[in-house]
Amino acid sequence: MSLLEQLLKKKEKLAVVGLGYVGMPLAVAFSKKLDVIGYDSDEHKVELCNKGIDPTREAGDVAIRNAPMIFSSDESILKKARFIIVTVPTPINPDHTPDLIPIEEASRAVGRNLQNGAIVVYESTVYPGVTEDICVPLLEHESGMKCGKDFKIGYSPERTNPGDKIHRLDTIIKIVSGMDEESLDIVAHVYELVALAGVHRVSCIKVAEAAKVIENSQRDINIAFMNELSIIFHKMEIDTREVLEAAGTKWNFLNFQPGLVGGHCVGVDPYYLTTKAAQLGYHSRVILSGRSINDNMGRYVAENIVKGLIKNGKRVKDAQVAILGFTFKENCQDIRNTKVMDIVKELWEYGVKVLLVDDVADIREAKRLYEVDIVSLRDMKKSDAIAVCVQHQIFRNLSVDWFNHYYKDEHKILFDIKGIYKKEQFLTAGYFYWRL
Ligand SMILES: NC(=O)c1ccc[n+]([C@@H]2O[C@H](COP(=O)([O-])OP(=O)(O)OC[C@H]3O[C@@H](n4cnc5c(N)ncnc54)[C@H](O)[C@@H]3O)[C@@H](O)[C@H]2O)c1
Known part of the structure; x- marks a missing residue:
């Protein structure tokens, strides 16, 4: 009987190592078809899972409670699995080099068992x-x-997009690879159980690894180009969004928007590629230029907020700026490597007081990682300026009337970083309006 048949007949188990934004939904999806073990080295996370609480909110508490899965932080549980999927973090060090410690530790734990x-x-x-x-x-x-x-390996990059209800495990094509024909075949068939849009087989593991890392690098570079355009067009007093809308009427103009690039994927993965390239003697120019532009956008936005305060006759020191949105992207609680923090830090340096407002963000993690307090929209306070930095749905629904209530005086200053509101409405209402 093949390993696939044994898995399907529940004579063998599948284990997911790392129950985060990627691993948790994957484990839950597989648990509908196979016997699944969820292993994570974080005891607290496993405790929550065992209480039926999804720490990532990606799969949801109900799905976790209903999933016939074993959660454990004891690595010896992996001895019970014959198909093991590793979904641990791959962050970068402060010097932008890959931090491979989690994947190395996970490999050791898998190896031992x-x-x-x-x-x-x-x-x-x-x-x-x-x-x-x-x-x-x-x-x-x-x-x-x-x-x-004695054992075989494969690689299948994750493409899901936390917070995105459309591009999910069951709706996107999954790239699969194996070390040989046999392993590729099993890996492909196992993923076909959950990747309902199908799998794309590639000839070797390195191709699959490279495909993933360039997907995010391409996105990073395209956004960097938009950010550079935004900086140039601000100097020319041209509205970037309007330029993009016009250029977008051409059939082959790519639809990207300026914005903050944070998180642990798009803003991080390109450094994996450039570090390896550098080890091989090639020093990236395009990829690293994009990274440098995107890494500086928080500071650029903060400088423009300060300029906006000054232009409106506000005293910068002790001015209060309400920042709506702290997560690294919309409709997702994840605050790791959020570039909104760059804005906050820069404003603090000018002596500006910042009120952080976000109903979606993981506020405990925000406190732990950045020592910041975040309040709910219900606790919004009158401020000198408001900057909407993340396009959560809850912020998209806010009207000019709502904003009108939250200014200290007649100067209404709005920084609509992602350009989610109708600019004309705010200009007509007498606002100072700025967007990337
Ligand atoms: N989140 C995304 O949007 C996304 C999308 C595509 C790909 N990825 C990639 O998927 C990987 C996982 O990302 P994530 O966002 O799910 O990370 P995450 O931090 O949300 O989850 C990782 C989990 O692994 C656990 N862990 C860390 N070291 C471990 C070890 N040695 N043994 C067992 N468990 C360990 C952590 O406790 C955590 O629960 C990363 O390489 C990331 O780049 C992420």
Whole structure:
């Protein structure tokens, strides 16, 4: 009986290592078809899962409660699995080099508990070569087994978009790879159980690793171009959104918008590629230029908020700016590497007081990581200026009338960073209006 059949007949189990934004929905999806183990080294997270609380809010508490899964923070549980998927974080160090510690630690834990005949598939975003050159030696060392003979490996990048209700595991095509025909076939069939839009097979693991890392690099570069245009057009006193709308009428003009690029994917993954390229003697110009522009957008926005205060006769020191939205992207609680924090820090340097408002953000994590307090929209206070930095649905619904209530005086200053409101409405209402 093949491993696929054994999984389907529940004679073997599938394990997901790392129950985060990627791993949790994946584990829940597989649990509808297979026996699934969810392993995470974070005991608190596992405790929550066992109480039926989804710490990521991606799958939802009900789905977790209904999922016939075992959650554990004891790595020996992995001994019970023959198909193991690794979805641990791949962040960067302060110097922008890849921080491979989580994926290395996860590989060691999997190796220590690896069964003969198992398949280990990595989903974490990495540069080409990490799976075979870094993870496999650790798996072999810890297990005492030989890759290709005693166990096999694969790589299948994750493309889901937390907070996005349309592009989800079951609606997007999944790239799959294996170390040989046999492993590719099993990996493809296993993912076909949950990736209902289908799988795209590639010839080797490095191609799959590279495909993922360039998807995010391409997005980063395109947004950087838009951000650069926005900086140029502000100097020319031209509205960037209007320019993009006009240019967008051409059939092959790409639809990107300026904005803050944060989080742990688009703003991070390009550094994986450029670091590896540098090790091979090629120093990126295009990718790193884009990164540098995007990394500086928070400061650029903050400078423009300060200029807006001054233009409206406000005293900058001790002015209060309400910032709506703290997460790194819309409709998602994740605040890791949010570029809104760059705006906040820069404003603090000018002596500006910041009121952070976000009903979606994980406020406990925000406190832990950045030592900031976030309030609900219900607790919004009158301010000197308001900057809407994240296009959460809850903010999109706000009207000119709503904003009118939250200014200290007749100077109504609005920074609509993502351009989500109708500019004309605010100009007609006498606002100072600014957008990227
Ligand atoms: N979140 C996204 O939007 C997204 C999309 C596509 C790809 N990715 C990639 O997927 C990977 C996971 O991202 P995420 O957002 O789910 O991360 P996450 O931080 O939300 O979750 C990772 C989980 O792994 C656990 N973990 C860390 N080290 C571990 C170890 N040694 N053993 C067991 N568990 C461990 C953490 O406790 C955490 O629960 C990353 O490589 C990321 O780049 C993320």
